[in-house]
Amino acid sequence: MQTDSHTDDFIFLVIFFLAIGIIYIAPTLVAFRRNHPNRWIIMVINIAFGGTIIGWGVAMVWAMRVAHRIGSTSSGGESGLNLFINDVKKIQLVDPPPLPQTSTVQELERIHDLLVRGAISQVEFDGLKAKLLGGASSQ
Incomplete structure (x- = not known):
């Protein structure tokens, strides 16, 4: 026993x-x-x-704790010592490329389209048209 x-x-x-x-x-x-x-x-x-x-x-x-590995297929690198995986990376900001210049005719067509769709009133259309034609004559 x-x-x-x-x-x-x-x-x-x-x-x-x-x-x-x-x-x-x-x-x-x-x-x-x-x-x-x-x-x-x-x-x-x-x-x-x-x-x-x-x-x-x-x-x-x-x-x-969650470790964010965006788009990474790695399992921690060769050594597995990725202590700084969540650190912020510095990036350089650059200016966007300039917008293409539109002609006066294209701008008139664009604001007329806005008027037809009801996005702007007749008064706003007339003001934009005057500004556009006034700026075009000085160029």
């Missing part, structure tokens, strides 16, 4: 330590399952500092 008690205790201890081990490496499992770009660093932090509540919590929060 005593051997059954030792066997039961041994099975309980194995299951207990297995459950504790899975909980201990949960941040690493989450990071690898989500294919996180910093999964190797998360694993090192989890193993080295997971025994502390803070180290385990940091690793778990980092593993659960």
Whole structure:
């Protein structure tokens, strides 16, 4: 009878330590399952500092955090050390190309079309037409 008690205790201890081990490496499992770009660093932090509540919590929060990889098919680069994946990239703003110049006739047709569609009133049409023809005569 005593051997059954030792066997039961041994099975309980194995299951207990297995459950504790899975909980201990949960941040690493989450990071690898989500294919996180910093999964190797998360694993090192989890193993080295997971025994502390803070180290385990940091690793778990980092593993659960979303990393935006727009249009990337990479799984974290060659080294897996993409610490700055979410950093803002500096870009240079350039002026747009100039709009093509339209002739007076084209502008008159455009504002007449606006008048026909009811987008502008007759008074607005006359004002735009006068401004356009006044500007065209000075050119």
